Amino acid sequence: MNTHHKSYHPYVSPFDPCNPITTKTFSTPPHLYMGFQPPNLPQFTPLEALRSGTLWKDLYDPYYNPFEKAQGGQPT
Numbered sequence: 001m002n003t004h005h006k007s008y009h010p011y012v013s014p015f016d017p018c019n020p021i022t023t024k025t026f027s028t029p030p031h032l033y034m035g036f037q038p039p040n041l042p043q044f045t046p047l048e049a050l051r052s053g054t055l056w057k058d059l060y061d062p063y064y065n066p067f068e069k070a071q072g073g074q075p076t
Contacts (some may be wrong), residue, residue: 004028004061030061 005027012020042057049055052062 004030027061027063030059034058 005025007023007025009023010021012022037056043049043055044052044057044060052060054060
């Protein structure tokens, strides 16, 4: 699996008083899939690097709020 967004299905007890969350999702950082930093990685400009929090484009991982509505108006 080389995706940054993963999901799993936790156990749902029949005796749980709360509404179950049947699918949980989480994000993994890109550096987990890079054994070592290869030479000549593409870089952001200094201003873009300050805004994105990393100099290297391959290590950029923006945060998407799962509770915000998507562009089409459907919750993600």
